[in-house]
Amino acid sequence: MPLAVDMRHIRKYFPTSNVLACDDVSFSVNRGEVHALVGENGAGKTTLMNILYGLIAPDEGQIFINEQPAHISHPNDAIRLGIGMVHQHFKLVPSFTIAQNIMLGIEPNRAGFIDAADEAEKVRQLSEDFGLPVDPNARVADISVGMQQRVEILKTLQRNAQILILDEPTAVLTPQEVRELYIVIRKLAADGRTIILITHKLLEVKEVADRVSVMRRGRMVGTHNVADVSIRQMANLMVGREVILRVDKQPAKPGEVVLSAENLLIAGHGGIPAVFGVSLEVRAGEILGIAGVSGNGQTELVEALTGLRPVEGGKIMLLGKDITHASVRDRRRAGMAHVPEDRMVMGLNLKTNLDENVVVTHYHDEPYSERGFLRANPIRKLARQIIDAFQIKSARVGEEIKTLSGGNLQKVVLGRELYGKPRLIIVNQPTRGLDVGSIEFVHKTLIQERDSGAAVLLVSVELDEILALSDRIAVMFAGRIMGVLDATIATEQDIGILMAGGSLEAETPIPEKVQ
Amino acid sequence: MIHFLNTYRRQIRVALILAGVLIVLLILFGLPITLLQSSIRLATPYVLGSLAALLASRAGVLNLAIEGKMLLGAFVAVVVVFQPGVPATQGRDPMLGVLAAALSGGLLGLIFAVLYLRIKINLVILALAVNLFVANATVFFMRVSFGSFGTLADPSIRSLPTIQLPIIHNIPFLGPLLSGYQFVVYLSWIMAVVVWVLLFRTQFGRHIRAVGQNREAAESLGINVTRVQIFALTLSGMLAGMAGSFLSLGVLSQFVESMTNGRGWTSITISLFAFEQPVGAFITSLFFGLAEALSFYLQSRPEVNLPPDLLLALPQIATLLALVVVALRIRAAELMKRRNFAAQFGQELDKLRRGVLVGGQD
Numbered sequence A: 001m002p003l004a005v006d007m008r009h010i011r012k013y014f015p016t017s018n019v020l021a022c023d024d025v026s027f028s029v030n031r032g033e034v035h036a037l038v039g040e041n042g043a044g045k046t047t048l049m050n051i052l053y054g055l056i057a058p059d060e061g062q063i064f065i066n067e068q069p070a071h072i073s074h075p076n077d078a079i080r081l082g083i084g085m086v087h088q089h090f091k092l093v094p095s096f097t098i099a100q101n102i103m104l105g106i107e108p109n110r111a112g113f114i115d116a117a118d119e120a121e122k123v124r125q126l127s128e129d130f131g132l133p134v135d136p137n138a139r140v141a142d143i144s145v146g147m148q149q150r151v152e153i154l155k156t157l158q159r160n161a162q163i164l165i166l167d168e169p170t171a172v173l174t175p176q177e178v179r180e181l182y183i184v185i186r187k188l189a190a191d192g193r194t195i196i197l198i199t200h201k202l203l204e205v206k207e208v209a210d211r212v213s214v215m216r217r218g219r220m221v222g223t224h225n226v227a228d229v230s231i232r233q234m235a236n237l238m239v240g241r242e243v244i245l246r247v248d249k250q251p252a253k254p255g256e257v258v259l260s261a262e263n264l265l266i267a268g269h270g271g272i273p274a275v276f277g278v279s280l281e282v283r284a285g286e287i288l289g290i291a292g293v294s295g296n297g298q299t300e301l302v303e304a305l306t307g308l309r310p311v312e313g314g315k316i317m318l319l320g321k322d323i324t325h326a327s328v329r330d331r332r333r334a335g336m337a338h339v340p341e342d343r344m345v346m347g348l349n350l351k352t353n354l355d356e357n358v359v360v361t362h363y364h365d366e367p368y369s370e371r372g373f374l375r376a377n378p379i380r381k382l383a384r385q386i387i388d389a390f391q392i393k394s395a396r397v398g399e400e401i402k403t404l405s406g407g408n409l410q411k412v413v414l415g416r417e418l419y420g421k422p423r424l425i426i427v428n429q430p431t432r433g434l435d436v437g438s439i440e441f442v443h444k445t446l447i448q449e450r451d452s453g454a455a456v457l458l459v460s461v462e463l464d465e466i467l468a469l470s471d472r473i474a475v476m477f478a479g480r481i482m483g484v485l486d487a488t489i490a491t492e493q494d495i496g497i498l499m500a501g502g503s504l505e506a507e508t509p510i511p512e513k514v515q
Numbered sequence B: 001m002i003h004f005l006n007t008y009r010r011q012i013r014v015a016l017i018l019a020g021v022l023i024v025l026l027i028l029f030g031l032p033i034t035l036l037q038s039s040i041r042l043a044t045p046y047v048l049g050s051l052a053a054l055l056a057s058r059a060g061v062l063n064l065a066i067e068g069k070m071l072l073g074a075f076v077a078v079v080v081v082f083q084p085g086v087p088a089t090q091g092r093d094p095m096l097g098v099l100a101a102a103l104s105g106g107l108l109g110l111i112f113a114v115l116y117l118r119i120k121i122n123l124v125i126l127a128l129a130v131n132l133f134v135a136n137a138t139v140f141f142m143r144v145s146f147g148s149f150g151t152l153a154d155p156s157i158r159s160l161p162t163i164q165l166p167i168i169h170n171i172p173f174l175g176p177l178l179s180g181y182q183f184v185v186y187l188s189w190i191m192a193v194v195v196w197v198l199l200f201r202t203q204f205g206r207h208i209r210a211v212g213q214n215r216e217a218a219e220s221l222g223i224n225v226t227r228v229q230i231f232a233l234t235l236s237g238m239l240a241g242m243a244g245s246f247l248s249l250g251v252l253s254q255f256v257e258s259m260t261n262g263r264g265w266t267s268i269t270i271s272l273f274a275f276e277q278p279v280g281a282f283i284t285s286l287f288f289g290l291a292e293a294l295s296f297y298l299q300s301r302p303e304v305n306l307p308p309d310l311l312l313a314l315p316q317i318a319t320l321l322a323l324v325v326v327a328l329r330i331r332a333a334e335l336m337k338r339r340n341f342a343a344q345f346g347q348e349l350d351k352l353r354r355g356v357l358v359g360g361q362d
Helices: A045-052 A075-080 A098-102 A116-129 A145-158 A175-190 A202-208 A231-239 A298-305 A328-333 A343-347 A354-359 A376-390 A406-418 A436-451 A463-469 A492-499 B002-007 B009-030 B033-042 B044-058 B066-081 B094-117 B123-146 B174-178 B183-201 B203-213 B215-220 B225-252 B263-273 B278-299 B308-312 B314-352
Strands: A003-014 A019-030 A034-038 A060-065 A068-070 A083-086 A163-167 A194-199 A211-216 A219-225 A257-267 A273-283 A287-291 A313-318 A336-339 A424-428 A455-459 A472-477 A480-486
Touching: A003 A045, A003 A194, A019 A034, A019 A045, A019 A194, A019 A211, A034 A045, A034 A175, A034 A202, A045 A163, A045 A194, A075 A083, A083 A145, A098 A116, A098 A145, A116 A145, A145 A175, A175 A194, A175 A202, A194 A202, A202 A231, A211 A231, A231 A492, A257 A298, A257 A455, A257 B314, A273 A287, A273 A298, A273 A313, A273 A455, A273 A480, A273 B314, A287 A436, A287 A463, A287 A492, A298 A424, A298 A455, A313 B314, A328 A336, A336 A406, A343 A406, A354 A376, A354 A406, A376 A406, A406 A436, A424 A436, A436 A455, A436 A463, A455 A463, A463 A492, A472 A492, A480 A492, B033 B044, B033 B174, B033 B225, B033 B278, B044 B066, B044 B183, B044 B203, B044 B225, B044 B263, B044 B278, B066 B094, B066 B123, B066 B225, B066 B263, B094 B123, B094 B183, B094 B225, B183 B203, B183 B225, B183 B278, B203 B215, B203 B225, B215 B225, B225 B263, B263 B278, B263 B314, B278 B308, B278 B314, B308 B314
Parallel strands: A019 A219, A034 A194, A034 A211, A083 A163, A163 A194, A287 A455, A287 A472, A336 A424, A424 A455
Antiparallel strands: A003 A019, A003 A060, A060 A068, A211 A219, A257 A273, A257 A313, A472 A480
């Protein structure tokens, strides 16, 4: 069978974030097949497809389209070669009609004046040809997300795309819309078009794809016929890890409920719920881990719990007090500490010194300020205490912190947040980008806090970390909690299936394939 | 309150339109014709300025340098027709001044666009620099090149002649209202139509709006975003330059230091107030023209017993009120969005609530 896409030895390194996103990746797709590209977040699948679409230039490697060498340095080149991409976040102009969006850039015109009737007619014809009904004159702002996606697909078809890249196409769809999309995908493939489906939902792969390629940490780990692999096998390929971290800890002795959230509804990007009906409880003396591929509502959940994002529905209680709409300061006064996701941006102010960074959560209390004036000596004493308690080598009272290593910066954050015995500690990606020694320190510190009676909510995309630290594990997917597992019996594979949107109740449920 | 706004959206809109029509009728029949005429005349810089502002914001660039571009237009218009020693009758055609003002505004717009989009200078800093630069450069050249302080005037500088529109000026009542203005006044009306046609009927305008609303969408389809924005900013500069030429050649036939006097900033307010719609901006500009005309009119009336400073501040008060309305409207839209989100998804959530409490004791 002829190859529609053949990417050979692609390498892409991002120097700013020090990530090798694609490491000698080779990837080929047959003409007329539905080919799923799966992998965890950060596995490099979106980077690979952005290279194919001309949005990112690879450092090394060659691309062949329809077995001809191709130079793709701009989306225009890709469009000319018959490649179309439907991005995860749609690229539509909300105030324009469907027809205006589809024809953007290729408007039928006479001397620059748009022929609106012809435009609508062209779109009507297009939607008839492909059996994708749309109302050409409806405004995109008024139509459903599923319909918007259909507009995106029509946009590529109007430009005569033979190879369609769909990036996480079902992430924002309702189950009904997902079924409709599957039918569309099969139909396009039956017409001889090639579909590349980027996803991390393995059920979806089973339902709609012919072949599947799995990426892990920038490498291609295998391509299989979908019929020959089970969901469990794919999950293994996706999350398989070489090193397993283990932390010594005693069984938890959970006490009273410290944090409880009930039926939370939180808005995300573009008016779509980021968190949809999440309820959870964290008790004193336990660590509740929240696992999940990043972008499934964890960030928004943490922001809402810590008071950085409004809650649109539901209730949050901290030690029996309703804090749903409380200010950040009130939450902190009630005993909440927050180690945020990004220590460089949110956790610390790198433009100022250690003292100001550690006093920032207490500066308005005595003895750090009196009658509105900051007092240097108590602040300095606080900084010294934190340096000593957390053995922050190379940090000096009153000096800049921007030269400190990542591990030491995180110690500064932990030192500040854990000072004064918080009852609830919310930590988000606490060891991202740290070396092994620092990871161990952070893990030990969190276990210590748990043992001394704090409730810990740990959000992490690192499964190892979740498994090593948590007493119970909640798995988030698409803004919901898919299930809660007892950490002593949970396996990576179970979590992997839940993370991918599957369910543990039926053994690898394989729905009928949509034809 | 929000709920009320939501349910009666349609009725509220109808009521607002009716109120607007009523106000317009009251103004038309209740105020003296000379006041109306000067309102329409004085609205001209606002019409052109707000068109300049909305064209730039439609392309996704908040053009905060309109004040400076307007002032440059006012200065250049006078400089071009300035010929010391030449009697007024033989001076250059003031239309030449209008043309030069438009070109200089366009040139400054182009430079502004290149500095912002190609050299990537911070937009706010750049706008501040342009505004300050023009304000000081005009003063400097007035002194150095023309030896005048504060005001550049000369018999050779003629103001724009008034033009009676054939046929139209014979219509009773409407005739004097629509006819008998200077060229730039008519030009501003034409420009409102031109900008509307450009934005909503041409391919280029479609691209401007796409770039302003979702630049990634435009980019991913191969539209050259930078080029569209450079064009839009250049056109915006030309409109601002024209507005300036009306101030110096339409009203006074002289250039006065800082004579734009905040009209560029007011123009941005008008554009925001009118949702960046050319027709809306035109109508809003007429109200600002009325506020300005009223301030002059009331000062000339001995029977009005209001402090003259307060009357002078009338246009500024109107600006302030408009800004408050704009801010309130943005805030209300945000609240409405949140309310609708909670209503829509809250209901869905109730329907499918499974009552799974994570971590609850069994």
